[in-house]
Amino acid sequence: MSENETSETTTETAAEIPVEKPDRDGLKTAKSLVLVNTGHGKGKSTAAFGTMLRAVALDWPVAVVQFLKSGDWNTGEEKIGRQIGVNWFSAGDGFTWNSEDLDESAAKARGAWAFAKETINSGDYKLVIMDEISYAMTWEWIDADDVATTIASRPAHVNLILTGRDMAERVIAQAHTVTEMTKVKHAFDDQIVAKKGIDY
Numbered sequence: 001m002s003e004n005e006t007s008e009t010t011t012e013t014a015a016e017i018p019v020e021k022p023d024r025d026g027l028k029t030a031k032s033l034v035l036v037n038t039g040h041g042k043g044k045s046t047a048a049f050g051t052m053l054r055a056v057a058l059d060w061p062v063a064v065v066q067f068l069k070s071g072d073w074n075t076g077e078e079k080i081g082r083q084i085g086v087n088w089f090s091a092g093d094g095f096t097w098n099s100e101d102l103d104e105s106a107a108k109a110r111g112a113w114a115f116a117k118e119t120i121n122s123g124d125y126k127l128v129i130m131d132e133i134s135y136a137m138t139w140e141w142i143d144a145d146d147v148a149t150t151i152a153s154r155p156a157h158v159n160l161i162l163t164g165r166d167m168a169e170r171v172i173a174q175a176h177t178v179t180e181m182t183k184v185k186h187a188f189d190d191q192i193v194a195k196k197g198i199d200y
């Protein structure tokens with residue numbers, strides 16, 4: 001059964017209305033959820049894109065912002081995501097070199113965050129995925145406090161997924177569901193390179 005998208009969209013912020021009224025069993029219904037996929041094992045981005053499929057199946061407007069992807073790196077998830085109507089933004093898209101930005105990667109990450117923040121605050125999307133955003137905070141290209149504040153004050157209907165190793169504690173504190181992917185083994189440990197169709 002699909003949901004009525006229009007009636008769910010609201011200008012209330014998530015911080016104002018975090019949950020709906022408890023039912024008789026003491027269970028609550030969230031208007032939106034914040035997920036973090038972190039840890040050093042494989043599967044953080046894969047899980048985010050799996051959730052993307054569920055959202056698209058409900059005709060939710062979905063946006064993906066990739067913080068570390070270089071422009072000419074073509075992944076399967078981007079190809080299919082664009083085909084099924086996901087608004088896909090990669091760091092570097094629309095990027096113009098500014099001599100004040102000494103580090104191009106930092107500038108791209110800041111551009112990706114500006115786009116992500118605007119996308120969240122617009123309320124136009126029911127799911128916004130910020131893939132590999134943790135690294136931009138770890139390297140202090142973007143401010144973790146700004147990210148945490150943006151999460152807390154997002155429009156109430158906007159669900160978020162943030163991925164990447166070593167996610168900032170301030171961001172983890174704002175999330176409802178945090179999964180730490182643990183590496184038991186990884187093919188790369190045996191010098192096996194990333195495999196198209198499986199890894200990208």
Ligand code: ATP
Pocket residue numbers: 040041042043044045046047132163164165181183186188189194198199200
């Ligand atoms: P995936 O995109 O496959 O879900 P991920 O998002 O969990 O992986 P990233 O840190 O984004 O992991 O790494 C992306 C790439 O690095 C993928 O090709 C993935 O297979 C590979 N990778 C993930 N974890 C490890 C690891 N522990 N050692 C080596 N390579 C890894």
Ligand code: MG
Pocket residue numbers: 044045046132163164
């Ligand atoms: Mg990843």
